[in-house]
Amino acid sequence: MTLSSNLAIQTENLGKKYKLKSSESWALKNINLNIETGSALGIIGPNGAGKSTLLKILSGLTKPTSGSYKYRGSLTSLLEVGTGFHPDLSGIENIYLSAALNGMTRKKIRERVDQIIDFSGISSDYINQPIKHYSSGMKVRLGFAVAAHVNADILVVDEVLAVGDFSFQEKCMRSMEFQMHEEGRTVLFVSHNLYTLQKLCPQAIFLDKSELIQIGNSKDVCESYIGQTLDRSNYVELEKREDRGGSGKIRINKLEWTPKLLQTGKKAVLTIGYQAKEKLEDMNIKISINGSDGRFLTPLSMHSSNFRPESMPNNGELTVNIENIPWMKGNYFIDVRVIEKGIVCDDLRIASKFQVHGGTFIEGGDEFNSTKNGVFIPHVWSI
Amino acid sequence: MNKKIHTVSSSDSIWKFTKEDFRRTRQVTWAFARRDLQLRYIQTRLGWFWSIGQPLMAAILVLVVFSWIVQIKAPDGFDYSIYAFASLPAWLMSQHIIMQGSPSLVHNQHIISKVAFPRQSLPLSKALVALVDYLVATILYFLFRGIQSGIWDFYLFSFLFYSFMTILASLGIAYFIAAISIRFRDWLAILPLLIQGLFLLSPIVYPTEKYSNALGEYEWILYLNPFVAISDGFRWTWMGINNWSELHYISFLMIIVIYFSGFTAIKYAENKMVDTL
Numbered sequence: 144m145t146l147s148s149n150l151a152i153q154t155e156n157l158g159k160k161y162k163l164k165s166s167e168s169w170a171l172k173n174i175n176l177n178i179e180t181g182s183a184l185g186i187i188g189p190n191g192a193g194k195s196t197l198l199k200i201l202s203g204l205t206k207p208t209s210g211s212y213k214y215r216g217s218l219t220s221l222l223e224v225g226t227g228f229h230p231d232l233s234g235i236e237n238i239y240l241s242a243a244l245n246g247m248t249r250k251k252i253r254e255r256v257d258q259i260i261d262f263s264g265i266s267s268d269y270i271n272q273p274i275k276h277y278s279s280g281m282k283v284r285l286g287f288a289v290a291a292h293v294n295a296d297i298l299v300v301d302e303v304l305a306v307g308d309f310s311f312q313e314k315c316m317r318s319m320e321f322q323m324h325e326e327g328r329t330v331l332f333v334s335h336n337l338y339t340l341q342k343l344c345p346q347a348i349f350l351d352k353s354e355l356i357q358i359g360n361s362k363d364v365c366e367s368y369i370g371q372t373l374d375r376s377n378y379v380e381l382e383k384r385e386d387r388g389g390s391g392k393i394r395i396n397k398l399e400w401t402p403k404l405l406q407t408g409k410k411a412v413l414t415i416g417y418q419a420k421e422k423l424e425d426m427n428i429k430i431s432i433n434g435s436d437g438r439f440l441t442p443l444s445m446h447s448s449n450f451r452p453e454s455m456p457n458n459g460e461l462t463v464n465i466e467n468i469p470w471m472k473g474n475y476f477i478d479v480r481v482i483e484k485g486i487v488c489d490d491l492r493i494a495s496k497f498q499v500h501g502g503t504f505i506e507g508g509d510e511f512n513s514t515k516n517g518v519f520i521p522h523v524w525s526i
Numbered sequence: 527m528n529k530k531i532h533t534v535s536s537s538d539s540i541w542k543f544t545k546e547d548f549r550r551t552r553q554v555t556w557a558f559a560r561r562d563l564q565l566r567y568i569q570t571r572l573g574w575f576w577s578i579g580q581p582l583m584a585a586i587l588v589l590v591v592f593s594w595i596v597q598i599k600a601p602d603g604f605d606y607s608i609y610a611f612a613s614l615p616a617w618l619m620s621q622h623i624i625m626q627g628s629p630s631l632v633h634n635q636h637i638i639s640k641v642a643f644p645r646q647s648l649p650l651s652k653a654l655v656a657l658v659d660y661l662v663a664t665i666l667y668f669l670f671r672g673i674q675s676g677i678w679d680f681y682l683f684s685f686l687f688y689s690f691m692t693i694l695a696s697l698g699i700a701y702f703i704a705a706i707s708i709r710f711r712d713w714l715a716i717l718p719l720l721i722q723g724l725f726l727l728s729p730i731v732y733p734t735e736k737y738s739n740a741l742g743e744y745e746w747i748l749y750l751n752p753f754v755a756i757s758d759g760f761r762w763t764w765m766g767i768n769n770w771s772e773l774h775y776i777s778f779l780m781i782i783v784i785y786f787s788g789f790t791a792i793k794y795a796e797n798k799m800v801d802t803l
Contacts, residue, residue, distance in 0.1 A: 146531045158536075161801065199800060203534065203642035206797035211535030218532070223640045229561060231568050236561075243557035244641050246550070273568070296529060 146213045151297055151329035152178040152201070156210035159196050170196040172353045173210075180215065180296075183323055183330040185344035185361050187368050192350040194333050195301065198222065201331065202299045216296030219246045223301075225286025230275035234265055234285055237274055241289045255292050262318075263288035291318045297329045316343055339501075341365055366403060381494060388490030393419040393426070393481045397460065398495040405468055406502035407510065407519065413443075413463040415479075423455045423483055430463075431478040432470070434516030440470070441518055471517040472501035472510060540793045547644050554643040558651035563658070581618055581663035585611055592731040601733050604765060608671050610731045613760040615663035616689065617730050617753070620696040621721055622656035623649070627700030629714050631799070632707055638799060645796045646789065649700040653693055660689070671764060681763050688759035691778075694785045695752040701788030705795035708802050728753035734769060749776040752784060 146153055157174040160167055171193040178184055186194050199205045201212065202220030227244045228237050238259055242252045260270055263284045265277075274282055298319075320343065322328045334340045340347065340361065347361035349368050357364050382396040397416025405411055415428060432441040443463055445451065475497050481489040501510045504519035511517070532546065570576065585607075592598045593606045600609035627649030631638060634648055672678045707713040728751055729737070737748045748754070755777035761767040795802075 200534075204639070204800045206538070207534070207536045209536050211533060211537075213531055213533045215531050216529035220640075220642065226640050227557075227561075227637050229565065231565055232561065236564055240557055240561050243553055244637065244643070246553075248553065249556075 146215055149179050150177055150215070151180040151182070152176065152212060152214045152331075154201075154210065154212040157197075157200060157207050157212055158209035159193075159200060159205070160208040169208075169353050171200070171207075174355050176348070176355070176358075178329060178331070180329055181323060181327040182346060183332060183344040185340040185347035185364075186331065186333045186350060187340065187347055187365065188350035188356075193353045194350055197350065198299055198301055198331070198333055214297055217246060217294075218297040218299065219293050219295035220299035221245065221290045221293065221301065222299075223286075224283055224290065228274060228282065228286065231273050233273055234260070234263075234270040234277070237285065238289055241286070242293065245289065245293045246295060247293060251294060259288045259292050262291060262314075287315050291315050295328070297331070299331045301333045319343065389481065389487040391488065392486075393417055393423065393483060393488040395428075395479050395481060395489055395491060395494060398477055398479070400497055405497060405499045407469075407471060407499055408467050408502045408504040411465045411468050413465070415461045415463070417459060417461075417481065417489075419457045419488075421457055423457065424453065425451075425484050426455055427482045428461065429480045429482065431480075433476045433478060434473065440475070440516060467504060467519075467521075468499060468502075469504060469519045470499045471513060471515075471519065472499055473514075473516045474498050475516065540790075540796070543644075551644045551647050551650070554647040555651045555654065558648060559654035562651065562655045566655075577659050577662040578666065580659065581615060581666055584618060585614060588614065588731050598732050601735065601767075604767070605674065608674060608765065609733075609761065611667050611670065612764045613730050613753075613757040615660055615667055616692040616756055616760055617725065617728070618663055619656045619660040620692055620753070620756075621725075622659060623653045623693070623696035624699050624703070624721060624724075625717065626652040626656070627697065628703035628707065628717055630700075631704045632711065632714065645704075645799065646701060646792050649697060649704050649792075652700070653697055657693070667764075681766075684759065684763040688756055688763060691752075691759065691781050692756050695756065695781045698781075698785035698788035701792040702784070705788075705791035708795055708799055724751070724753065727751055729757045734758055746773050746776060749773040750780055752777055752781040755781065 154174050154176045157171065157176075158169060159171040160169050174197065186197065188194050196205075198220065200207050201214075202218070202222065204220075225237075225241060227241045229240065232240065235256065238256055239249075239252055242255075242259075243249065247255075260267075263281075265281055265285060269277065269281070274285065277285070300319075316339070319330065323330055330343070332340060332344055344361050346359070347364040348355060349357040349364045351371070357367060381398060382394070387394070394417065395415060396418050397414060399414045399416075401412045401414065402409075413430075415430075417428075427444060427446045429445075430443040431439055432443065433439050445461075477495045477497070479489070479491045479494045480487060503509065505521070511519075530546075532544075566576075567574065572579070588610055589607055592610065598606065598610075600606045630648040630652055631645060638645070668678075668680075703713050703717065727748065730753065734754060734757070737745050741747060755774050758767075758769055758774065761769075
């Protein structure tokens with residue numbers, strides 16, 4: 144039962160094995176971590192990397208198959224907003240229920256209930272009404288308000304900050320940051336939103352294929368995560384793709400974004416590499432940017448931006464400069480089509496995927512939080 | 527830094543139960559029990575009336591069916607209603623715990639998969655709610671018996687002891703079905719049949735002596751039912767009827783066996799629950 148005094152959590156060879164029908168697989172293997180008290184650690188990795196398994200083990204929902212971990216003080220996990228909320232109970236009754244499930248004593252809840260109601264911004268007319276009459280936004284705010292007031296030495300948070308409106312998210316994050324600094328609370332945070340994660344956590348770990356790949360500065364870890372994901376899904380295999388249409392005279396062999404971390408409103412460059420057997424004349428590359436649901440959103444084409452070089456070398460690269468990325472936070476696909484002298488030479492659907500991380504398109508504006516893909520246009524409001 | 531250090535290891539036994547677990551069980555049990563009581567008040571038109579109405583209706587049914595139609599007689603010239611109602615509050619409590627406690631894990635699976643707490647808290651919270659109704663029903667019986675027969679005293683220690691035994695036996699059954707129904711939902715489907723069977727096989731509305739009519743020397747099989755000891759216990763508590771035999775030890779033993787196997791089952795299922803649901 145020893146744990147060196149600066150540590151909040153220590154794991155030793157932590158692993159989890161799941162038995163499937165005939166086979167068994169390790170969802171998590173040999174995780175050794177030392178997490179300092181008062182720090183915030185982000186956990187990133189692709190789907191199925193073992194992030195949620197790690198959270199489930201640390202929050203006590205499931206038992207490790209191998210290894211052990213120690214932690215100091217109380218530990219609470221927030222894996223969901225508004226855990227245990229019942230639609231027929233009133234706002235106040237739900238605060239008491241959810242806070243108790245999240246490990247708050249009744250005395251503590253009574254002390255903080257006014258603060259929680261205040262934080263949620265729900266008016267006194269509504270707080271005694273059953274929450275089935277609330278809008279979904281109000282329910283989320285109430286859930287967050289409870290989450291933000293949970294008192295634990297260690298907090299395990301899973302993506303819960305990814306919902307709700309942006310200004311309220313900010314408020315929650317500030318409250319969390321405040322508690323980290325003032326009260327020496329330790330936070331473990333899993334999120335796909337790398338923007339939020341980097342803001343909240345100075346340190347991060349990268350899980351891949353059930354193993355711990357990297358631990359360090361969260362900016363570096365995020366970059367290597369993005370780099371690896373993109374490498375795997377796109378660029379390396381683009382040349383080898385056989386699911387192409389067209390005459391085959393020209394082949395696109397490279398589609399690469401710089402920087403690798405794309406953010407709404409920031410600068411980006413798309414580099415397109417091509418290969419052909421002979422010199423090319425009157426070539427047009429047409430790129431469609433599609434949303435994650437496959438819906439066409441933005442055309443990028445040589446001819447539509449009036450770029451018409453008379454002849455081009457048989458091997459080469461072209462760049463597309465975008466001053467302000469107009470796409471909202473989300474995932475996008477690229478379709479490419481190359482046309483020479485009116486003949487389709489190459490046609491590649493879903494040539495590449497890319498992810499845009501949240502940001503502001505117009506200086507000082509917000510993200511226009513939405514789960515759908517969308518495109519910002521420059522515009523001005525006036526009164 | 528004098529905060530407690532907790533250790534969780536893959537080699538922890540299912541019996542590991544720390545002070546923290548105890549505190550958490552108490553906290554969560556209260557929270558769920560309070561939720562159920564609040565909901566009962568909100569969701570039903572008559573709310574708390576049912577605490578009184580339910581035992582009254584059960585008593586009337588027992589009287590109509592078993593006294594007037596089937597014409598069962600209480601032994602030694604005792605009044606049948608006083609005799610049959612003696613263990614009725616306990617049976618109603620037991621029924622409530624088994625009916626509500628058994629599906630409580632499956633019904634709250636969205637909470638179970640998101641928050642860690644000792645899982646016995648859920649059936650336990652149903653027992654707390656049932657206990658409230660039990661006290662109301664017991665007071666009703668106490669008044670009924672007093673008015674009917676003019677007797678107002680009873681064995682308090684015996685009352686507490688058998689109430690506790692009722693809770694143990696029904697919680698054991700609820701724990702067991704709750705744990706097993708996570709993998710096999712069929713158990714919830716046969717729950718009504720199980721309750722009905724238990725009621726008919728238990729000497730609640732008829733004297734235990736009737737058992738010998740059925741199986742003769744194999745009579746002991748019927749004493750595997752924990753409600754034999756409980757029913758006769760309550761008849762001793764309220765009426766001073768002593769029909770104690772060696773066979774009652776079997777029934778007592780079964781209370782302990784059922785409770786511990788149920789508790790083991792729910793503890794064993796606890797770590798696998800989130801992976802199975």
